[in-house]
Amino acid sequence: MSANANLVASIEALLAAAKGYNIDAPDHVARVNMLGQLEALHYQLEDPTEAMFRQLTNYSETSAVRTLRQMNVLEKIPREGSIDSKQLAADTGKNEEVLTRLIRVLTSTGILKALGGDVYAHTSRSLAFLDTAEVEFWDLCVDEIAPIAYKMPEYVATHESDSIFNPRQSPFSWGNDAEGKTFYEFLLDHPDRLKRFNTAMTTQESALPVLGMFPFTSLLKADADPSRAFIVDVAGGRGQSLLQIKQEIEAAGGDMGRGKVILQDRKAVLDAVPDEQIPGVEKMDIDFFQSQPVKSKSHSYLFFRDLFSTTGPKRLSVTNGTISNNDPTRILAFSAASYVTGDLLTHYHPDAQIYYLRRIMHNWQDAECRKILQIIAGAMAPDSRLLIGEMVVPDVPEGVDKTVYWMDLCMLIIGGKERSEKEFSALLDSAGLKLVKIWRNKLGSQTVIECHLK
């Protein structure tokens, strides 16, 4: 087909899709597919040099929005009607010329509307920066990641090519004068930035949904052991996923199979979550590189052995809360130290039906992921499932959803990685786990990867 025939065919295909589209009852998938067609059409029509310079609107638009937000200018533009630049300058106390020039960047790309004579109005796109929770994540990316992204050329010029795979030498660590610390160790040292990060993590629902893929309700059991956790959200942040899963299950008339619901994360993260924000959820602070306290009974003796690794018994097992050992003197010493009825037993939990791990694997390289997975696998019972909520990189870029690609650059910067199905499968296999099924979202790359012990 000639280039011209191609162009006409693309436009006709888009026209046919538009004719079948009901704008009053928009179908999300149909709409996004049409956007894909439109984007392909745009690439066919655009001159490559024009395209090269259009890239520059990315950073100029981002900078203009972020700067106007910093100056609280968007709030001063009326939601209905319009405002002129003189009034806007008076209302914000900012320089009129600077405001006008920043606003023009946004009217040129349709974020704000220019009505002529330096008069401006909101559009639904500018209002999104005022009204959506996702803007917290957007600000975080612009303030924490984008400055380092622009310094990547300097990073690669000053580092060995493999150092980017060392999470303690990531571009983020380097750009924050913190080489030697991982991204999360750095955040723990900076409570304000940690707090902002954790809040932003609660907001990305539209691009990275929790629900609509794996059927959580299918795992409810009326005769479930109430002492067994139904779900443990490992490094679950502020409990954002658990709350949604709980709601879905309760809406279906279930009660999480009578099992417990456990939120695990670092202590500093959990301490910042008021109990009333996560009703019915038990908090448990952990370091996922060290241990998984919610363990299968058959593995519990390892926990005790670990605690007594220097002087402890050679073999110690726990059955229904009774400790037995092949060395009675040890048991006596053990009891005398009052560990038996105190700290140790309160740390004992049976395993969980579901270990849930969302947006964790992509923060780390394979070596760290393998360690996290091996520790969870060591805690799982044969019927436990590990559910991994992550994007999966498609073999060939598809559709208009670019989230997985820009997220992968963020991950390259902080020391992590987005993975393909093949990469997940190999990683899981190396940690003693089997990838059973990838539950995909209708759109985009977000999935739930279901795994069992091998």
Ligand SMILES: C[S@@+](CC[C@H](N)C(=O)[O-])C[C@H]1O[C@@H](n2cnc3c(N)ncnc32)[C@H](O)[C@@H]1O
């Ligand atoms: C990208 S957030 C994901 C949070 C949540 N799972 C979600 O999907 O929104 C990564 C989480 O890992 C936690 N984390 C980082 N290092 C950890 C560690 N060594 N042990 C336990 N949690 C850790 C962080 O505190 C943070 O809450």
